[in-house]
Structures are given as structure tokens and as C-alpha cells.
Amino acid sequence: MRQRISLLAACGLVAVGLTTPTAMAAESADPVFRLDGQSALALRPYPATGSPQPVAVSFHLEDTGSFGGEFTFTVDRAPVAGIASVKESSAAPQKCVESGTKLICKDKGPRPGVDLVATAEKEAKEGASGTVEVTGTAAGATVTPARTTLQIGGPDLVMKDLGLKKDPKPGESQALPLAFRNESTQSAKGVVLELEATRGLELPERYDNCTYRTTGTATKVVCTVEGEFEGKATYELAGDSPLHLKAGANALNERFGYGIYPLGAPQKAADAKRPDAAGAATAAGRKLTARKKAEAAPAPLRAPDLNPVDNKRVADLTVPNTADFAAEPLTVKGAAGTTVKAVVAARNNGPAWVTGTGPAAVVDVVLPQGVKVVTAPAACRAVQPALYRCATGPVxxxxxxxxxxxxxxxxxxxxxxxxxxxxxxxxxxxxxxxxDFDKVLTNNQAAFTANPTATPTKSPSPSASGSASPSASKSASPSAGSSTGSTTGNNASAAAGGRSGGPLASTGSTAGLVGLAGAGLFAVGAALYLSFRRRGNGGAHA
Structure with missing residues (x-):
């Protein structure tokens, strides 16, 4: 008999990334540095044979800038006595000395801190937990402490590979048969499903118990499934709550990530610091009052997983699509000695967006004779006195x-x-x-003209099968092709050249962003729900 677990709207999720600022009780003249560490970690129980498996536990300050002073960190191990052994990592430079149940460590630099390893004690029972606290001091600075809870055992969720088609066509949709397994003997008390993809990918379905946070280039989707997910069992997405991934019309080099994590205990929203009614003012017999604002519910908290490296999968998709970069012609006029402002412009006519690890595009500017750059944008640099190269960001x-x-x-x-x-x-x-994806070669280059004698005219529209523009030269004054420039519009009549010898070629980079495109997503109503069902003993998809 199949076991179904529904993911309903009552989970009360909110957008990922909401945080509650910490109020300072009083301002201090000394700089305040925050000590960062993991909130919780799971340790594998002490094995019947062999040595226990160590887990890295690190605590480091945020960038201390020019502070330069030495910090002393104290690691209090008393609360985990009999549960976990915590020692300084032998893989890092040694900074600590033993002092009973404490470690005293000294460090300085841009990110001072301490690197530790923790292993389960032999007598520790599964489910036992304790908290390691690290405090810090430094002359002329204040350090906020950090704590990490160490627990023995826990769920071990493994996301299965979806085997997605890596080259879907624009508009093509494929099912997401999500499946995962709990490899541990301990159950997970609920799970957090996270989906993330780049701008050119769409999820046609939306569910009430998922939250969607979209930026200009990405969206992250977080859903929760409540219930008990037993150890040594495999679960798959039920057919009554499907998910699909669609390549949008703007898709090119895309990335889709999908992960499953144990659900932690609900977080508590911080209490508001302002009074319910403060500074009430009277005007014409009415009072202007303020009331306490309800705090937004926090995002779901992940619980520790015994092996976090297999909780998530990432698929890179290459969609057969094009993007058309076009240079815009430019004209400047003036007598000798005149200083003028001019905007060098280009455009991505689409349909695809472009993203990569380096500049998504570069624009080379060959100056006309007699013209000199007084000031250039920060994104542009002089390659030669008459040649400037401007780079975009990665998107x-x-x-x-x-x-x-x-x-x-x-x-x-x-x-x-x-x-x-x-x-x-x-x-x-x-x-x-x-x-490589730019198939319209006739508009990659446009004229930059100084003091034209003829009235600028628009050139005919380019043809995708037309001839290519000439290669961008590194000489001070290469030929720019025929026709005079204009201050607006594209110059489509660049000089003829061989297609293989066009001015520019592909970067070949793949998308590095994760998120899920908000374009094309639509609400399907509270009646639909997301659920996982337990699979039989046949095992999970590989």
C-alpha cells in the first residue's frame, strides 16, 4: 500500500532570504566582529569496527579589514562531554592549546578563526546532542560568540538524478520525477525541497506551500513536506502533484538545481522592538497612534544531514537558441579643440539572454582620426591610443x-x-x-564617424544570411566600412567579409547562476498540492 504525504498551504512558508536584524543594545566605540559557524551538524555514530568519521567544524570572523590586532578564541567543549570529541584540525596551522575542557586559540589576519574536527564518542547514543560555544576577545574590539549543536546520528537524504534532457528546444517542457532516499536508520521529520534555475527556465506549476523568490536573472523555490520519512526508504513525487521544467523563448545556457534536506524545528520570529503605541499625537480630537507590526514568518530551517554532499543535484542545459548582438552607429561633430560627450552603444536583440563566468559581451571602439578620449567609463580600457575595449558584466x-x-x-x-x-x-x-550563437553577422559592427559632410541615413535591415563584418583591428585607424554614422539606430551596412572571419566568436561559457525564472509562472490554486509517496522495495531511480 502506498503511503502519501501531502504538501499543503498550511506550512506557512515565506520568501527565502528574509532576515531579522539584530538590534544593538548600545553603541560602542570599538569595532564589532561577528563570529560565523555552522548552526548544527550531524555526526555518524561510533562504528562497531574501525575509527569514527570526523566532521569539520569551523568558526571564523567576517573580514576584519585593517584592524590588524590578535584575537583569542576560547572553545568550550564541556557541553559535549561524552557525546563528541572536538579537537583542532591537523590539516590547518596549529593555533590552539588544551586547557581542560577548553581550547585556547590565537589568530590574526583578514579572517581569523579556528578550524576543528568533531567525532562521536564511543559511548554516545543516537539522538544525543550538545552545543559547542566559541567566544572571542581582542584589545580594542568586540567579538560576538557562535554556537554549533552537535548531534549523534540523523537523516541522510540523497537526491536522485533526474536524467534531464540537456538540449531542450525553446518552448519544450519535460517532467520532473523527483525522487530521494533516506539512507540513514533515523527518520526525517519533514523535508525541505529546494529548486533553483536560471532565467531561461520556467516552472509552469505553482503550489501554495512553496515560496518563490525571483530576481532579474534567477528564482529560488522552497517547499516543505511535513510528516515522517523513514530510514532506508525511497520516496518519489506523486502523480497528483506534478512538476515540469520548461525552456523559455529566452533560454540559452541554463542551469537547474534540485535538492532535498531534513526539515528543522520552526524558527521563532523576533519580537518587535517598538512599543504598541508610541508618540501618539492629538489633532482635531483624533489620535494618531502606532501599533505593533506583525513580523513575517521565517524561512524553513534545515536540520543536519549526515552527508550533505549528496543532497543536491545540478544539471546544465544548452538550449539551441540565438542571441543577436548589434552595434549602434555613432556620430560626433565639433571644431578643433571641442570637447563632446558621446555614448557608445550596443544591444542584445535576443531572443536569448546571455550569461557566463566572464564578460557576457565586449565592445571595441576604434576612434576616428583626430578624436581623443578625455574620460572613459570604468568598464573600458585603452588597448591602443585609438582603440578602447569595453566589457559588460557576466549577464x-x-x-x-x-x-x-x-x-x-x-x-x-x-x-x-x-x-x-x-x-x-x-x-x-x-x-x-x-x-557562436550570434547568427546575424551584418550588425556586429557599426560606423563611428566624426564631422560627417553628408546627412546620415538609415541603412537597410540586415539579413541573417548576409556577409560578415571585417575583423576588429588593433591598429589605430582601421577601415570601418561604408556609409556615414548617425547618433541613433543600428548601422546594418557594415563592409563585406568572410563568414568565418567575422569580428567576434563564442565565449562558450555555460550559465553559472541558480534560480528559477519568474516569467511564465502562474498560480494554479490551493486545490492542487505537492506530495511524495513511498516507493516499493524496487529501489530509487539511479
């Missing part, structure tokens, strides 16, 4: 315009002086080349 959205404002000086008024603006990517050696 360029579909239909996004790239703008680089320059201040230029016309040192010599040369009529119809020609330069060029070329947009594309970088190869492995850092040289500009056309992106």
Missing part, C-alpha cells in the same frame, strides 16, 4: 541596451573621419570574436 538580458558614456576631444577637425564600434565576446585567450 546581458534579452533586449538589453549596453551604454558606455565617453567624453571626447576633437583635436583636429577631420571631415568624414571613420572609426568603428564592434560588439561580441571573448575567446579563451581573451581576444574578441563573434559569439
Amino acid at each position: 546581458v538580458l534579452e533586449n538589453e541596451k549596453l551604454a558606455f558614456p565617453f567624453e571626447l576631444k576633437i583635436e583636429k577637425a577631420v571631415k568624414d573621419a571613420k572609426g568603428a564600434i564592434t560588439v561580441g565576446g571573448l575567446d579563451a585567450k581573451g581576444e574578441p570574436k563573434r559569439h
Whole structure:
């Protein structure tokens, strides 16, 4: 008989990332540094044969900047006596000395702290727990303490590989038959399901017991399933609450992550610090009052997992799609000695967005004769006196315009002086080349003209099968092709050249962001729910 567990709206989830600020009781002249550590860790029980498995426990300060002083850290191990053995890690530089149930450690630098290892004691029973506390002191500074709860045993959830199709077409949808196994002997009292994907991916379904946090490039979805997930059992997503992953029209290089974690005890919202009614004012017989604002419910808390490395899977998807980068022509006018402002511009005409580990696009600017740069944007640098290279960040959205404002000086008024603006990517050696996904070659380069003698006219629309633009030259004044420039619009009539010798080529990078695109998501109502059912003894999907 199949066991079903429903994921209902009553779980009370809120958006991921909400935090409650900690109020300082009083301001101090000394800098305050926060000691970071894991909130809880699970230790494998002492084995019947062999040595216990160690788990790393680290505590470090946030960046101390120019403080420079030495910190003393005290590790109190008394609360875990008989439960866990806590020692300094032999893999790190030795900073500590034993002092009874305490470790006294000294360190300094940009992120001072202490690295420890913990193992279960032989006599410790499964389910036993204790808390290690680390405090810190330093002359001229205040350190907030940190605590880590160590528990013996716990769930060991393993997310199974979905075997997703790695090259879906734009608009193509595929099912997400999520399945996981609890490899431990201890049950999980509820689980947290986390899904994250890049902008070009969509989840058509939405459920009331999941929360969706979307940014311009990503969305993260967090759902909870309440109930008991027994040890040595496998669970799969029930058919009455399906999930699908759809490649959007803007998809290109995408990433989808999916993970399962034990559900921890509910967190308590911090009490509000302001009074229910304060500073009441009277006007025309009515009182303006303030009341206590209800605090938002916190995000679900993960409980420790015996082996956190297998809780999550990540799939990289390469969608056969295109993005069309187009340079915009630019014209400047002025007499000798004139200083003018000019914006070098390009655009991603889509349909896909572009993301990678380095610049998503670069724009090369060849200055016309007689023109000199007075000030350039921070994103641009001089490759040669007459050649500037501007780099974007790792993301360029579909239909996004790239703008680089320059201040230029016309040192010599040369009529119809020609330069060029070329947009594309970088190869492995850092040289500009056309992106592989950019199939429209005629608009990668546009004219940059100084003091034109003719009235600028718009060129005909480019053809995807048209000839390529010439390679971007590193010389001071290469040819920029025919036709005069304009202050607005695309120049589609770049000079002819071979397709394989276009100015730019693909970066070949894959998406590095995680999240789930908000575009295309829609509510399906409270009647639908997400559930997991226990599978038979046949095992889980590999």
C-alpha cells in the first residue's frame, strides 16, 4: 500500500532570504566582529569496527579589514562531554592549546578563526546532542560568540538524478520525477525541497506551500513536506502533484538545481522592538497612534544531514537558441579643440539572454582620426591610443541596451573621419570574436564617424544570411566600412567579409547562476498540492 504525504498551504512558508536584524543594545566605540559557524551538524555514530568519521567544524570572523590586532578564541567543549570529541584540525596551522575542557586559540589576519574536527564518542547514543560555544576577545574590539549543536546520528537524504534532457528546444517542457532516499536508520521529520534555475527556465506549476523568490536573472523555490520519512526508504513525487521544467523563448545556457534536506524545528520570529503605541499625537480630537507590526514568518530551517554532499543535484542545459548582438552607429561633430560627450552603444536583440563566468559581451571602439578620449567609463580600457575595449558584466538580458558614456576631444577637425564600434565576446585567450550563437553577422559592427559632410541615413535591415563584418583591428585607424554614422539606430551596412572571419566568436561559457525564472509562472490554486509517496522495495531511480 502506498503511503502519501501531502504538501499543503498550511506550512506557512515565506520568501527565502528574509532576515531579522539584530538590534544593538548600545553603541560602542570599538569595532564589532561577528563570529560565523555552522548552526548544527550531524555526526555518524561510533562504528562497531574501525575509527569514527570526523566532521569539520569551523568558526571564523567576517573580514576584519585593517584592524590588524590578535584575537583569542576560547572553545568550550564541556557541553559535549561524552557525546563528541572536538579537537583542532591537523590539516590547518596549529593555533590552539588544551586547557581542560577548553581550547585556547590565537589568530590574526583578514579572517581569523579556528578550524576543528568533531567525532562521536564511543559511548554516545543516537539522538544525543550538545552545543559547542566559541567566544572571542581582542584589545580594542568586540567579538560576538557562535554556537554549533552537535548531534549523534540523523537523516541522510540523497537526491536522485533526474536524467534531464540537456538540449531542450525553446518552448519544450519535460517532467520532473523527483525522487530521494533516506539512507540513514533515523527518520526525517519533514523535508525541505529546494529548486533553483536560471532565467531561461520556467516552472509552469505553482503550489501554495512553496515560496518563490525571483530576481532579474534567477528564482529560488522552497517547499516543505511535513510528516515522517523513514530510514532506508525511497520516496518519489506523486502523480497528483506534478512538476515540469520548461525552456523559455529566452533560454540559452541554463542551469537547474534540485535538492532535498531534513526539515528543522520552526524558527521563532523576533519580537518587535517598538512599543504598541508610541508618540501618539492629538489633532482635531483624533489620535494618531502606532501599533505593533506583525513580523513575517521565517524561512524553513534545515536540520543536519549526515552527508550533505549528496543532497543536491545540478544539471546544465544548452538550449539551441540565438542571441543577436548589434552595434549602434555613432556620430560626433565639433571644431578643433571641442570637447563632446558621446555614448557608445550596443544591444542584445535576443531572443536569448546571455550569461557566463566572464564578460557576457565586449565592445571595441576604434576612434576616428583626430578624436581623443578625455574620460572613459570604468568598464573600458585603452588597448591602443585609438582603440578602447569595453566589457559588460557576466549577464546581458534579452533586449538589453549596453551604454558606455565617453567624453571626447576633437583635436583636429577631420571631415568624414571613420572609426568603428564592434560588439561580441571573448575567446579563451581573451581576444574578441563573434559569439557562436550570434547568427546575424551584418550588425556586429557599426560606423563611428566624426564631422560627417553628408546627412546620415538609415541603412537597410540586415539579413541573417548576409556577409560578415571585417575583423576588429588593433591598429589605430582601421577601415570601418561604408556609409556615414548617425547618433541613433543600428548601422546594418557594415563592409563585406568572410563568414568565418567575422569580428567576434563564442565565449562558450555555460550559465553559472541558480534560480528559477519568474516569467511564465502562474498560480494554479490551493486545490492542487505537492506530495511524495513511498516507493516499493524496487529501489530509487539511479
